[in-house]
Amino acid sequence: MAIIEVPCRFYGETQPVRKHGTGSTGYQRFRCLDCKRTFQLDYAYEAWKPSVREKIVDMAMNSAGLRVTDRVLKVENNTVFRTLRNYS
Numbered sequence: 001m002a003i004i005e006v007p008c009r010f011y012g013e014t015q016p017v018r019k020h021g022t023g024s025t026g027y028q029r030f031r032c033l034d035c036k037r038t039f040q041l042d043y044a045y046e047a048w049k050p051s052v053r054e055k056i057v058d059m060a061m062n063s064a065g066l067r068v069t070d071r072v073l074k075v076e077n078n079t080v081f082r083t084l085r086n087y088s
Contacts, residue, residue, distance in 0.1 A: 008032035009039045009050065047075040056083045 005014045011032050020031035025044040031037070043049055052073055059069045066084075070077045 006030055006041065008035060008037075010037050011035040045075075046073060047079045053083050056080055057087055060084055 006017045007014045008017050008030075011034050013032075013034065016033035017030050018033060020029040020038050023029050023040055027040050027042045027044065029038055029040050032039075040048075046052055052075060055073055056069055056075075056079075059072070064072075066077055066080050070080045073080075
């Protein structure tokens with residue numbers, strides 16, 4: 001059995017991270033024992049990937065429209081609208 005060092009997405013440490021079952025799409029979930037948060041490494045839906053929100057904001061700053069952004073990034077238009085609305 002191979003041991004995989006998984007860093008926490010929120011805390012950054014690898015020591016307190018343990019397996020925490022599987023998500024609804026079948027991907028492995030992990031839980032950080034220090035910050036008590038769960039996360040996945042792989043996602044079935046593009047919008048949950050951490051880098052997508054940054055791309056949405058970058059495209060908006062470069063004057064790309066909502067429909068162009070959702071088509072290029074393969075996410076729903078409500079996701080693009082909600083991300084831009086909540087961006088501070």
